[in-house]
Amino acid sequence: MRVALYVTCLVDLMRPSVGFAALRLLEAAGAEVFVPEGQTCCGQPAWNAGNRALAVDLAKKAIRELEGYDYVVIPSGSCADQIRNVYPQLLADDADWAPRATALAARARELTEFLAEVMPLAQMPAEFAGSVTYHDSCKGLRGLGIKQQPRDLLLQVRGLSLQEMPDCEECCGFGGAFSVKYGEVSTQIVDRKCASIATVGADAVVGGDLGCLMNIEGRLRRRGDETTRVLHIAEVLAGGEGA
Amino acid sequence: MRAAEHSQAMHFQARAGEKVRNPVLQRALQKAKPLFVGKRAKGMAALAEDGLAFEPLRSACEDIRNRVLADLDVWLAIFEERAKASGAEVLWARDGDEICDLVIDVARQHGVTKAAKSKSMLSEEAHLNEALAAAGIRPVETDLGEYIVQLAGETPSHIIAPAVHKTIDEVEALFAEEHGRPPEPRTSADIPAMTREARQVLRQHFLTAEMGITGANFLIAETGTASLVTNEGNGRMVTTLPKVHVVITGIEKIVPTLEDFATLMRLLPRSATGQTISNYVSLLTGTKQPGEHDGPEKTVFILVDNGRAALLGSAYQDMLRCIRCGACMNHCPVYFSLGGHAYGWVYPGPMGSVLTPLYTGIENALDLPHASTGCNQCGSVCPVRIPLPKLMHRLREEQVERGLRPWSESFGLKAWAWLAGKPKLYRWFARRASRYLNWLADDSGRIRVFGLAPGWTAGRDLAAPQGKTFHELYAARKRA
Numbered sequence: 064m065r066v067a068l069y070v071t072c073l074v075d076l077m078r079p080s081v082g083f084a085a086l087r088l089l090e091a092a093g094a095e096v097f098v099p100e101g102q103t104c105c106g107q108p109a110w111n112a113g114n115r116a117l118a119v120d121l122a123k124k125a126i127r128e129l130e131g132y133d134y135v136v137i138p139s140g141s142c143a144d145q146i147r148n149v150y151p152q153l154l155a156d157d158a159d160w161a162p163r164a165t166a167l168a169a170r171a172r173e174l175t176e177f178l179a180e181v182m183p184l185a186q187m188p189a190e191f192a193g194s195v196t197y198h199d200s201c202k203g204l205r206g207l208g209i210k211q212q213p214r215d216l217l218l219q220v221r222g223l224s225l226q227e228m229p230d231c232e233e234c235c236g237f238g239g240a241f242s243v244k245y246g247e248v249s250t251q252i253v254d255r256k257c258a259s260i261a262t263v264g265a266d267a268v269v270g271g272d273l274g275c276l277m278n279i280e281g282r283l284r285r286r287g288d289e290t291t292r293v294l295h296i297a298e299v300l301a302g303g304e305g306a
Numbered sequence: 307m308r309a310a311e312h313s314q315a316m317h318f319q320a321r322a323g324e325k326v327r328n329p330v331l332q333r334a335l336q337k338a339k340p341l342f343v344g345k346r347a348k349g350m351a352a353l354a355e356d357g358l359a360f361e362p363l364r365s366a367c368e369d370i371r372n373r374v375l376a377d378l379d380v381w382l383a384i385f386e387e388r389a390k391a392s393g394a395e396v397l398w399a400r401d402g403d404e405i406c407d408l409v410i411d412v413a414r415q416h417g418v419t420k421a422a423k424s425k426s427m428l429s430e431e432a433h434l435n436e437a438l439a440a441a442g443i444r445p446v447e448t449d450l451g452e453y454i455v456q457l458a459g460e461t462p463s464h465i466i467a468p469a470v471h472k473t474i475d476e477v478e479a480l481f482a483e484e485h486g487r488p489p490e491p492r493t494s495a496d497i498p499a500m501t502r503e504a505r506q507v508l509r510q511h512f513l514t515a516e517m518g519i520t521g522a523n524f525l526i527a528e529t530g531t532a533s534l535v536t537n538e539g540n541g542r543m544v545t546t547l548p549k550v551h552v553v554i555t556g557i558e559k560i561v562p563t564l565e566d567f568a569t570l571m572r573l574l575p576r577s578a579t580g581q582t583i584s585n586y587v588s589l590l591t592g593t594k595q596p597g598e599h600d601g602p603e604k605t606v607f608i609l610v611d612n613g614r615a616a617l618l619g620s621a622y623q624d625m626l627r628c629i630r631c632g633a634c635m636n637h638c639p640v641y642f643s644l645g646g647h648a649y650g651w652v653y654p655g656p657m658g659s660v661l662t663p664l665y666t667g668i669e670n671a672l673d674l675p676h677a678s679t680g681c682n683q684c685g686s687v688c689p690v691r692i693p694l695p696k697l698m699h700r701l702r703e704e705q706v707e708r709g710l711r712p713w714s715e716s717f718g719l720k721a722w723a724w725l726a727g728k729p730k731l732y733r734w735f736a737r738r739a740s741r742y743l744n745w746l747a748d749d750s751g752r753i754r755v756f757g758l759a760p761g762w763t764a765g766r767d768l769a770a771p772q773g774k775t776f777h778e779l780y781a782a783r784k785r786a
Contacts, residue, residue: 070776070777072726072736074776075736075775075776075777076736076739076740076771076775076776077769077771077772078771078772079772079773079774079775079776079779080772082776082780083776083779083780098777098780100729101729102729103725103726103727103729103732104726106723106726108719108722109719109723110699111680111699111702112702112706112711112715112719113675113699113701113702113703113704113705113706113711114703114706114716114719114723115703115706117719117720117723120723120727121723121726121727124726124727201679201680201681201682201683202680205681205682205683205685205686206682232683233639233683234639234679234681234683236639236679237679238678238679238680238681239680240676241676241677241678241679241680242761242762243759243761243762244676244761245319245322245640245676245677245761246760246761246762246764246765247322247323247326247761247764247765248322248326248640248643248644248677249679249761249765250326250764250765250766251326251332251643251644252639252640252643252679253765253766255639277768277769278766280767280769281762281765281766281767281768281769282765282766284752284766284767284769285765285766285767
């Protein structure tokens with residue numbers, strides 16, 4: 064099966080280990096993995112800002128690069144939501160592009176969705192000695208219905224115990240540009256998330272969106288929590304380090 | 307847009323900062339949030355006992371509201387005819403000023419010196435209390451939360467819990483002063499006693515007011531009836547004791563039949579407070595008839611546009627389905643970080659972030675559609691399935707189309723999109739950015755102050771990039 068990995072711009076710049084972890088997982092699942100060369104950003108920041116024209120340009124660019132594979136896998140609920148739910152409505156009135164957007168949307172999967180539903184791994188490669196708590200990111204949860212998949216996958220990791228935090232479905236306050244434009248409000252929201260995390264006292268917080276994780280990690284550290292690890296689910300499932 | 311004169315929505319940023327830094331407010335909000343969320347969840351879970359479920363029910367509610375909006379003029383005409391047939395008068399108001407003029411006219415015709423009010427958000431849109439006072443008529447709010455807010459000289463901060471921002475100590479100070487007694491130390495155990503005290507004071511007002519003013523949760527077209535959904539019983543007093551009853555409500559509040567009303571009532575109290583049904587549900591039709599013991603001698607409906615009709619057939623028509631339950635704000639992370647006053651006009655939270663720009667002018671509330679993380683916790687609980695994030699997003703687009711965004715934002719986005727369209731250049735830039743961010747970081751790999759995004763590092767650290775970019779490493783791996 065030919066699978067395109069869309070690494071996302073945040074993973075590319077900030078945390079490439081997530082991209083390589085996703086790559087290893089897809090290969091372990093038996094996929095023939097491609098990293099389409101020209102990929103940059105899905106256009107979500109432009110879309111969120113209300114700039115339709117720029118969002119359309121970047122959507123077309125992504126469609127050109129990502130179509131033609133059996134599946135496109137994205138280690139981010141919000142970028143996957145952009146491709147799956149936003150692209151088709153963004154290009155709905157364009158007779159040439161609407162079918163291409165819909166076709167890509169039908170093949171786009173968030174990483175845990177893909178690993179749980181399309182190509183399950185015979186055995187999870189990783190071990191994890193410790194407890195984790197899972198933060199449900201908004202776009203993955205409410206946009207794509209991702210809830211059980213990451214939990215099922217985490218429970219296949221040897222040594223890992225899963226402890227649910229209260230209000231795990233509550234927004235962490237990231238919201239892309241929101242966290243910069245309305246930094247104080249965002250901080251207030253992520254403080255509540257940090258308090259929820261503290262009540263379970265897990266060794267690590269795990270999530271499927273790097274934006275949310277950077278927000279949570281940044282606030283935990285600023286509050287003086289130096290020990291709770293903040294990990295992308297791909298890193299936990301794949302184990303090991305870096306490239 | 308007359309409403310814009312009263313709106314403080316342009317000061318959202320500054321107000322948000324004040325609210326975040328107000329520990330008394332934060333305590334009040336942190337206490338209220340789990341109650342709202344928990345009670346709603348319980349109320350919805352209890353639907354199963356009646357063999358019902360949330361999703362199909364909210365489809366039914368959505369359909370009822372859409373059916374009304376598709377032929378609103380027809381339903382309004384039916385309502386008007388039936389209401390008149392039952393002895394009520396029906397008046398129409400284009401905006402807040404017309405509401406005030408009409409109410410004052412009716413009051414003068416009947417020699418009214420005091421008006422007892424039950425909760426009405428539309429009267430907040432109209433600033434009716436100020437207008438009444440200026441005309442020499444004393445308005446007395448009789449909903450406990452509204453009473454507290456009126457004593458404090460404030461406006462409601464929540465559409466169903468107007469005083470949710472107040473702590474017990476603040477309420478005690480207000481009561482002591484208004485009721486002419488020394489303040490006492492209070493705990494939550496004293497709430498029933500404090501409520502009793504307010505009741506005693508309010509009872510005198512119910513008995514002496516010549517006019518009662520209420521909103522209506524729904525107007526039922528087939529019977530010309532106003533429905534009131536309340537918990538304190540004050541609505542009953544206000545609508546039965548004074549000789550004149552004025553109902554002020556938006557034109558979109560119509561439902562076709564009593565049957566439809568019953569369906570909507572499955573979800574309204576559950577969405578608002580988690581109750582399977584509220585303590586009082588009143589259906590008020592017409593005036594006191596010969597042989598009847600109570601009810602007003604005169605009933606006046608004031609049906610208000612104030613921006614609503616303009617939404618019909620627009621990209622925002624879905625917003626008119628709103629039944630004012632408050633669930634969207636009760637589940638909003640932004641609302642519960644700030645309370646309602648930061649939003650600057652009558653309606654707070656997600657529904658307010660849509661309504662305020664639409665009713666007071668998009669250019670007068672630029673922050674509100676952006677003051678959302680896009681989490682869609684609001685949309686997922688809305689009992690009439692209003693796609694609130696989608697409507698906020700459409701407002702963002704309209705700001706861009708009308709050139710209302712800051713120059714720096716538009717330029718920044720364009721530059722970034724241009725770069726993202728040129729992969730080779732983008733890769734080069736990403737490599738430089740990674741090096742730069744690492745150079746900014748301290749020994750522990752963290753950036754404590756980042757001049758390009760000060761809003762981020764004001765509250766949290768920024769972990770520096772791991773080093774080389776993914777595409778840099780991947781290209782090297784492929785070459786190897």
